[in-house]
Amino acid sequence: MNDWWSALFDFSDYGALLALLHNSLLAGAVLGIAGGLIGVFVMTRDLAFAVHGISELSFAGAAAGLLFGVGVVEGSVIGSVVAALIIGLLGARARERNSITAVLMPFGLGLGILCLALYPGRASTKFGLLTGQIVAVDDPRLGALALVCGIVVVGLLVMWRPLSFASLDADVAAARGVPVRAISIAFMLLLGLAVAASIQIVGALLVLSVLVTPAAAALRISSSPLWVPLLSMGFALVSLVGGILLALGASVPISPYVTTISFLIWVVCVLVGRRRRDRRTLEVREVAAP
Numbered sequence: 001m002n003d004w005w006s007a008l009f010d011f012s013d014y015g016a017l018l019a020l021l022h023n024s025l026l027a028g029a030v031l032g033i034a035g036g037l038i039g040v041f042v043m044t045r046d047l048a049f050a051v052h053g054i055s056e057l058s059f060a061g062a063a064a065g066l067l068f069g070v071g072v073v074e075g076s077v078i079g080s081v082v083a084a085l086i087i088g089l090l091g092a093r094a095r096e097r098n099s100i101t102a103v104l105m106p107f108g109l110g111l112g113i114l115c116l117a118l119y120p121g122r123a124s125t126k127f128g129l130l131t132g133q134i135v136a137v138d139d140p141r142l143g144a145l146a147l148v149c150g151i152v153v154v155g156l157l158v159m160w161r162p163l164s165f166a167s168l169d170a171d172v173a174a175a176r177g178v179p180v181r182a183i184s185i186a187f188m189l190l191l192g193l194a195v196a197a198s199i200q201i202v203g204a205l206l207v208l209s210v211l212v213t214p215a216a217a218a219l220r221i222s223s224s225p226l227w228v229p230l231l232s233m234g235f236a237l238v239s240l241v242g243g244i245l246l247a248l249g250a251s252v253p254i255s256p257y258v259t260t261i262s263f264l265i266w267v268v269c270v271l272v273g274r275r276r277r278d279r280r281t282l283e284v285r286e287v288a289a290p
Contacts, residue, residue: 021248023137024201027145028240031197031210034149035240036233037156038194039215041187044167048212050087050188053101054195056108057083059204061196062129063115072129073144076196083108084192088185112204130203141200148197155190159183164225201240202255209259210236217266220273235265 042051061079062072083104090100116129137145156163166173166180174180191211198207214235218228243258 021137021244023139023142024244025241027137027142027201028244029237030146030149031201032237032240033233034152034194035198035210036214036236037229038152038191039211039213039236040218040229040232041156041163041167042191042211043215043219044164045187047097047191048208049098050101051191051195051208051211053087053104053108054080054083054192055199055204055207056105056112058108058192058196058199059129060108060112060115062199062204063112063119066121066129067115067119073141073148073196073200076199077148077193079108080192080196081189082192084188084195085185088188129199130205137200145197145200148193152190152194152197155186159186163187202258203253206255206259209239209255209262213259213262213266214239217262217269220266220269221276235262239265 042048058076058080061082062076064079065071065073065075068075086104087097087100090096112129162173162178163183165176166178166183170180194211195207198210202210215228215232217235218231222228222231239258239262242261243254246257246261247254
């Protein structure tokens, strides 16, 4: 039991380790802002399953970049953008989108595993693409991550109003002259970039904990167009930065910490939201009672 505990939580020499992971904390904060913001539209546009499909092809791109020496970040971005374009162009309807995503997922995972099997480098590097790692965020990678997340945030802010309109009712938005098709494809490209950035920290298998769970938790306790994005970004920040801090001295990957914190936040929000609904229902009954 003690061995398990020390593997999960080891706070010896914590101060020295904390100074070494300055870039990782910054990367987690930047990713939390971008992931929490785009996650709101992932939920409103019902794209949670598509996120998983994009992550698998992003993983394949990262693994190919590792194998051929192109670069993990570059390969991940290419894989994500290709997957996002395929889903965005061919999956106009939810049923079509889900079937395309289901086809891309095993292909991307299989291709990524093949590239990792052929890669002669360290096993920890291979494993990190799937489950995340916090020790490999050097200055160039932090800069690339900040650039990608900056593009995502700026792009969302530029098209926030038409994207919100199209997400709520695409038919009415199209009738009002909103370029729904172009906005949908542009959003998918931004989503692909966000997925590629997330893989650098939490790995390909657990991207949903950054791009879906925080927004899902925020929507449980609020429907405000202002508070939902703010809460989603806050929840993503707490999950990522908190996960990095807990995983600092551990001998296991970062992803279990991030996903656990994100899941606990969601559970609390579900309970709070249910209690609020019960309270409102009771108040309505009391008012309606003779």
